[in-house]
Amino acid sequence: MSQRENTLTVVDLHKSYGHRSVLRGVRFELREGELLGIIGENGAGKTTLLGLLAGILKADRGTISRCGDIGYCPQKIVVNDDLTVAQHLRYFQCAYHLENLDRAVEVTERLGLAGYADTKAGMLSGGTKQKLNLTLALMHNPRIVLMDEPYQGFDWENYLNFWAITTELRDQGCSVLVISHIAHDTERFDRLFRLDSGVVVPAEPAGPPARRPKNRQVAS
Template sequence: MEAKGVHHSYGGRAVLRGVDVELPAGVLVGIVGENGAGKTKLLKILAGQMRPSRGVVRHGGRFGYCPQRVVLNDAFTVRQHLRFFAAAYGIPDLRRAEEVIKILGFAEYADERAGALSGGTRQKLNLTLAVMHDPQVLLLDEPYQGFDWETYLRFWDLAVRFRAAGRSVLVVSHLAYDTDRLDQVWRLRDGVLHGRGEGAG
């Protein structure tokens, strides 16, 4: 995935001022910044949910997007969500989804309605729906909010598996304490990405 010269204004205020992003295969990258810095706006533009004021975004393959705000149908069970998204993605079975559910540790909730799930389990489902079609580029907005420590570690295990499979993973967060898990860390400040550097790798 590549983005060049992305600008975006909101309410007359310039939020993004010429952002460039390039995600080669097999990298785990983070964008950190304060609340209101424009991280979610940038991710929505990269995912195609919003159009930039200026600039271009190019995708070279399948991509998955996990928004910060969980959007589920409270009347559907976990399994019904999986079947619905499998049909939408055009994938023949739920093997990939079931593998992710096992990694994240919520298989016992497969027949529970989304409305009865805790916030953390809803977020697990949100993440599963974003990755069940094995995307080549994965865009994650605050993906581990509501997770307990064990699930947080399981999330990073999943992210590392994606990287090892040659996928590109972009994690957006307002917290910087997990940047040592990333190959590169970019900071969004004043509408521009700063300090592109290497993490732990």
């Protein structure tokens, strides 16, 4: 079996805010057909790292090599409260130069978002906004998917739907990176890292996840 191609390669990545050094030489690679997790405590620099990988932020030093289109689902929900769900999809259809909305419709149906097509984003709950946030990141079938706390506010059913979609993306050859401070379901990842003291190091997977009540929301 031939070795899988690296779709994202990070070498000696540094980022500081004033005198505060957040990232101090991050190195890792993301492979095609891989589901990679990076966990870390609040304030460890996870969101900064993902912003750099997505091209939203500029590194002080280091290199990031990407191979393929990126789908970016940030922790901060980036929707316009005055636009409906359907208007968001049409707007991003133009931005992504898509011929149709077939993939977007598929994702909204699986996440239980389809019934909100004519609802303004400002009227949606936080968890439902996050469904839209995730749909916008996946609707153009990107080769690389970067997600920051992507299931915050999801109930148990949608949490499972999220993992089903994510696993399918991996199995179809997509490279998926999930960043979170929650160490749930670590056995789902092909590889797991921890962001600690500004560097990425291998993390030992936790034990089997505890069973949760069906309607319990996943902590953000």
